[in-house]
Amino acid sequence: MAWLSLLAAGIFEMAGVAMINKWHNDRKWQSFLLLLLGFGLSFLFLSFAMETLPMSTAYAVWTGIGASGGAILGMLFYNEAKDWKRILFIAMVLGSAVGLKLVS
Known part of the structure; x- marks a missing residue:
């Protein structure tokens, strides 16, 4: 269950990052609210995962999902570079x- 919580935390981290970009572009309160909700849920699920998983593993995986997911969202929806090196x-x-x- 901890790994599912960690996956959810990473997905909400990606949503929060996407909402940063959306809020930066339109400055609507709904975008800001979704930004806070995304990051809030991300931290909540990360804390659930860290009840079982070691902090170092949970944080590294959460950061990896968020960073990679943010880059992928940028390539898919915001026309960021899609060259083979980034991938x-x-x-x-x-x-x-x-x-x-695998090692945890």
Whole structure:
């Protein structure tokens, strides 16, 4: 269950990052509220995961999901560069997160 909580935390982290960009572009209170909700739920689920998982593993995986997911969202929805080097390094970050799961 801790790993599912950690996955949810990473997904909400991605949502929070996407809402930063949305709020930066439109400055609507709804975007800001979604930003706070995304990050708030991210921290909540991270805290659930850390009840079972070691802090170092949970934080590294959560950060990896958030950073990689944010980069992927940028490429898909905000026309950021999609060259093979970016994709390679995103894959390396995600591979590291999977590796931490396998050894935990």
